[in-house]
Amino acid sequence: MKPPDPATLPKYLSEEAAAWELLERLRWPEGKIVCPHCGVIDAAHYFIGARSGERKTRTGAITYRRLWRCRECRKQFSVLVGTIFESSKIPVSKWLLAMWMSNAGKNGVSALELQRHLGIAYQSAWFMAHRLREGMTRKPLATLLTGAIVSDECQGTPRIA
Numbered sequence: 111m112k113p114p115d116p117a118t119l120p121k122y123l124s125e126e127a128a129a130w131e132l133l134e135r136l137r138w139p140e141g142k143i144v145c146p147h148c149g150v151i152d153a154a155h156y157f158i159g160a161r162s163g164e165r166k167t168r169t170g171a172i173t174y175r176r177l178w179r180c181r182e183c184r185k186q187f188s189v190l191v192g193t194i195f196e197s198s199k200i201p202v203s204k205w206l207l208a209m210w211m212s213n214a215g216k217n218g219v220s221a222l223e224l225q226r227h228l229g230i231a232y233q234s235a236w237f238m239a240h241r242l243r244e245g246m247t248r249k250p251l252a253t254l255l256t257g258a259i260v261s262d263e264c265q266g267t268p269r270i271a
């Protein structure tokens with residue numbers, strides 16, 4: 111497989127902030143944010159992250175994780191809760207790139223290819239390959255991924271069958 115050319119990639123595959131916002135738009139269309147803890151739908155759940163999507167963690171590192179707080183149950187959540195991306199330290203943009211790669215090849219993508227093209231440890235790459243295969247068969251994530259692949263910002267990219 112040829113390495114992806116960053117110049118021709120959609121913005122959300124290379125920019126972490128754009129990747130987060132895309133996932134939120136896909137998971138919560140029309141801004142109807144659903145609390146994954148209690149299921150309350152409220153466009154006015156509190157947004158905790160900075161407007162740009164960038165925040166500093168306690169250790170001073172920049173994170174793009176966009177956090178929300180539920181008006182009803184008061185718990186914090188992000189768009190990743192309940193998805194195959196949850197509880198991994200891998201950036202969302204790399205997940206989207208891995209999904210894109212796994213659809214560019216006929217037989218999906220191997221952990222070795224992910225390791226090489228995303229510049230990540232083999233262990234992370236193996237984890238991603240495993241989760242991606244699992245995610246392709248699952249609803250509603252399968253629907254979510256289809257949405258990501260056929261979105262109009264992503265012309266000419268193969269869709270998930």
Ligand SMILES: [Zn+2]
Binds near residue numbers: 147149150182183184
């Ligand atoms: Zn809630």
